[in-house]
Amino acid sequence: MKLQTATRLGLYAVLELARDPSQTLSAGDLAKRFGVSTHSLAKVLRTLSAAGFVQGGRGASGGYRFTGNRRRITLMDIVALFEPAPGSHAPEPGEDTAIGAALQRVLTEIDEIAEATLRSVSLETMLRLRS
Amino acid sequence: MVDIRPAQATDLKAISALDARLTGSDKPQYWQEMLAPDRHFLVAETAKGGLAGFIAGEVRAWEFGQPAAGWVFAIQVDPKTRLKGVGSALFEALAMRFKQQGVTSVRTLVDRKDHLILSFFRAQGMVAGPSLQLDKELP
Numbered sequence: 476m477k478l479q480t481a482t483r484l485g486l487y488a489v490l491e492l493a494r495d496p497s498q499t500l501s502a503g504d505l506a507k508r509f510g511v512s513t514h515s516l517a518k519v520l521r522t523l524s525a526a527g528f529v530q531g532g533r534g535a536s537g538g539y540r541f542t543g544n545r546r547r548i549t550l551m552d553i554v555a556l557f558e559p560a561p562g563s564h565a566p567e568p569g570e571d572t573a574i575g576a577a578l579q580r581v582l583t584e585i586d587e588i589a590e591a592t593l594r595s596v597s598l599e600t601m602l603r604l605r606s
Numbered sequence: 607m608v609d610i611r612p613a614q615a616t617d618l619k620a621i622s623a624l625d626a627r628l629t630g631s632d633k634p635q636y637w638q639e640m641l642a643p644d645r646h647f648l649v650a651e652t653a654k655g656g657l658a659g660f661i662a663g664e665v666r667a668w669e670f671g672q673p674a675a676g677w678v679f680a681i682q683v684d685p686k687t688r689l690k691g692v693g694s695a696l697f698e699a700l701a702m703r704f705k706q707q708g709v710t711s712v713r714t715l716v717d718r719k720d721h722l723i724l725s726f727f728r729a730q731g732m733v734a735g736p737s738l739q740l741d742k743e744l745p
Binding site: 588594 | 718719721724725731
């Protein structure tokens with residue numbers, strides 16, 4: 476499954492901050508850790524902050540900390556902030572043919588399995604897997 | 607907090623009632639069959655002797671071509687006692703019994719839209735297995 480760069484960075488940032496909710500890390504700290512630009516990370520952190528998963532970030536060196544519930548937030552909650560809703564896509568040529576509809580059923584099945592997987596893994600479970 | 611012990615015939619009424627309340631389908635005969643000696647049917651009992659939850663499973667060899675593994679058929683926890691480790695205690699007790707029978711893996715089937723139970727099994731360390739369930743509506 477291919478995730479957009481912003482989605483991966485969102486997952487990295489949330490998991491890194493959720494690892495220790497008492498720690499405060501700046502966009503620069505996180506960017507350095509993941510080898511990306513501070514600008515890319517800052518944009519992702521603003522989205523996470525607007526969703527209530529992290530808090531902080533006043534000024535260029537302002538730090539962020541995790542403010543969510545590790546047991547309740549799933550990977551899908553983060554992915555949904557950056558990716559189109561599962562199964563949603565612009566109509567494509569050929570979709571209204573019998574072959575197009577059959578192909579769409581298979582693609583929907585794949586989307587449903589991916590969504591179920593992402594919804595079933597909480598941040599708490601992820602952090603336990605990595606230790 | 608809860609005592610995990612094998613289910614007895616006297617538990618069936620409470621098990622059936624809890625399951626019916628949570629799933630909307632009453633199946634007392636199914637739970638009766640879970641008392642068969644080759645199956646593991648465990649209950650979690652509160653200090654006051656109430657039913658906090660139950661789990662049922664069995665070791666099956668060459669089911670769908672797979673070597674012996676412990677299968678979890680069902681698990682239910684009373685919503686009043688959730689988030690207190692009852693489900694994990696039941697799962698661990700069943701896994702221990704499977705291990706004592708010599709198997710090294712545990713397996714189950716879950717509705718992919720039931721995110722609550724999917725999350726529970728994930729939190730126990732379960733991941734997608736080698737099989738895919740396939741269905742077909744018969745005409």
